[in-house]
Amino acid sequence: MPPKRQxxxxxxxxxxxxxxxxxxASELTREDVTERTGINTVTLYRIETARVRPQRRTLLALLDLYEVHASHRDEVLALLQGAKEQGWLRPYHSELPEQYTAYISFESEAWEVRNYESLFIPGVLQTGDYARAVIKGTLPMATVEAVEQRVQARVERKAVLAKKEPLRVWAIMDEAALHRTVGGPKVMREQMEHLAQVTGEPHVTLQVIPFSAGAHAGMPGSFVLMGFADKEDPELVYLDSMAGDLFLEAEIDVRRYGVMFDNLRAQALSPDDTLRLITTLASEMR
Known part of the structure; x- marks a missing residue:
């Protein structure tokens, strides 16, 4: 039986x-740590890249080797305990792609997300019927069960907008996402009406880059910037592409995508003009 996925x-x-x-800080290589503790180099690599949660005895061996003082040791052990908490992940999420479940976990713990989408309505703002049409269209070989699991996950993600401290969402879309009739006119009309409703929430900001803006920095593809309430948790970039999903943590990458998002925000319609555009399109679909 394969090990349970972390x-x-x-x-x-x-x-x-x-x-x-x-x-x-201890000036040790992974090979040095293996030699002194017996912890396998591959295991150490997986621990240091958050691919596995270390056992308590393994962590204690590392803290001993690094000569960590008592007060800081308690803080690190508390992180180990907290690392088991996985937000609102459901048992069936283990059937979803690994990177997507990782995204769900991070999103549930984030304080804010800045999301640019070139072809789709942002996932956390999608209706169930729109999500189903998107998933069927982009994954034509998926089984009915697999489609419904993804739809359920996407719909449940909207719970982050209804928490006591709701997720702050700043979403920017290319106008193309509004004109592509995903799922038919009725599905798109309901999706537009949903967007018009959620943009009235103080924690949701929505902008559209109009066709008249011409070429812009977001044309190469979509991305999400995640920020967390605790400053000890650095921002994270998530990329979703045909080549696979990718998380970027390096400060230079986070800064680059932050500048890109600011550029897109400047080129986009204002939130009020965006709402007027969405309302107009919804009316035309009736």
Whole structure:
């Protein structure tokens, strides 16, 4: 039986980063750590990249080797305990692609997301029928069960907008996403009406880049920037493409996509003009 898949969490990611930092401060290579502790080099790599959650005895061995003082040791052990918490992930999510379940986990813990989409309505703002049409169209070989699992996951993701401290969403779309009739006129009309409704929420900002803007920085593809309430948790970039999903953590990448998002925001219609456009298109579809 294959081992149970470890779903990344914000705390697991922070724990991995801290262990990398402690090893670096001790001026030890992974091979040095293996020699002194017996921890397999591959296992250490997986721990330091948040691919697995370390066992408590393994973590204690590392903290001993790095000569971590008592107060800081307690903080690191607390991260280990918190790393088990996986937000609102459901049991059936284990059937979803690994990177997508990782995205769901991070999104559930994020404080804000800045999302640019070139062809789709942003996932967290999609209706169930729109999501179903998108998934069927983009995954023509998927089984009915697989489609419904993804639809359910996408619909459940909207719960982050109804939390006591709701996720702050700033979404920008190319106008093309509004004109592509996904699922037929009725589905698109309901999707437009849903967008018009959610943009009235104080934690949701929606902008559209009009066709008249011409070429813009977002044309190469969609991306999501995630920010977390605790400043100890650095921002994260998520890319979804035909070549596969990818998370970027390097400061230079986060900064580059942040500048790109600001550029797109400047080229987009204002939130009020965006609402007027969406309302007009919804009316035309009636």
């Amino acid at each position: 779903i990344p969490t914000v705390r697991l990611r922070r724990l991995a980063a801290e262990l990398r930092r402690l090893r670096g």
